[in-house]
Amino acid sequence: MTTAAPLLARLEGFLRDELRQDGAIPLHAPRFDGREAEYVQECIASTWVSSVGAYVDRLERLVAAASGCRFGVAVANGTAALRLALYGLAIGPGDLVLCPALTFVATANAIWAAGARPLFIDSDPATLGVDAAKLAAFLSREAERQGGRPIHRASGRPIAALVPVHVFGHPVDIDAVWAVAAEWGIPVVEDAAESLGSRYRGRECGSFGRVAALSFNGNKLVTTGGGGMLVTDDEELARRLKHLSTTARVPHRWEFDHDEPGFNDRLPNLNAALGCAQMERLPELLAAKRRLAARYAEVLDGVAGVRLFREREWATSNYWLNAVLLPDRAARDRFLDASNARGIQTRPCWRLLPDTGAWTEAMVADGLEGARWIVDRLVNLPSSPSLMMG
């Protein structure tokens, strides 16, 4: 009990006494005190509730701008965004896609849904994201170039993309990871589902890959209820992704023609309306998140064996979910039990994907020591922006 009890005492004191939180405290709750109801009501009044409408266009502009990109394509959720990005880049059956073993299952599911197969790589405890050195070592050991393309020697399959994830809003070490991808000519699709508003060396996460996928699920910093977005600087790719998301229908006033098989991935205007109102509050939401992280650092300072995960010197994180690192798995589990029993929702990191029933047969680059180190120690703390917004 040497770590869990003092940690819980500090946490409870902060949340219950200082922030006056009674009852159950969720991990993350959305906040709707802007123009959400007004915009949604406007959609209903206008009857423009479905997959075209002014709010969809506006949300695409707002999110693209906040992500440092020229174009946005709104879609039904973050999983669809990732799947559509891969499909749009002609990644599919026969291909391997590198992604971290330490991510939400949606990353791997999207690769699978595009017809490709994930190959799980290790994460760096200093960033929670892809470990560039381990990635480089894996590629030198197990890949070779054939006709300019990297081929996984053992399976004979092309390594068609890399999907790094900015875990809990913390940017991966983009320079280092991108350098490895560039050396091997591997396109990067950013999984920026959790990192709206985060920056790497001053530049927005989501603006570094060929294309990036965001999520507006109800637990994210900005929500549309359910929803997602693709952002890119590539005009041709943006046009193609939008086309594919809209059943590949050839624009015409009344004729139905479709120039290839496509998807129905569009985000309804009703959801986009909610998102536009949320985006208007983005600066305040981000400021609240960063205030909360700063207070957690002060409150938890000096608890023996415990460390709040902080952004690196080159990062400005949105601190979507705050995370503490405990000494070992036993301490982690004691703290999870005790905090949840006291009505404070805390959560471990995801189980490593190759350790889940869905992905036991999947290919794995190495022993995943970094990712396992993180999983054994990390716990997410309540992180709702409302905690710091009165």
Ligand SMILES: Cc1ncc(COP(=O)(O)O)c(C=O)c1O
């Ligand atoms: C890292 C990551 N990738 C992808 C997704 C998928 O997003 P969605 O739930 O909107 O499909 C999520 C979130 O849910 C996520 O956290």
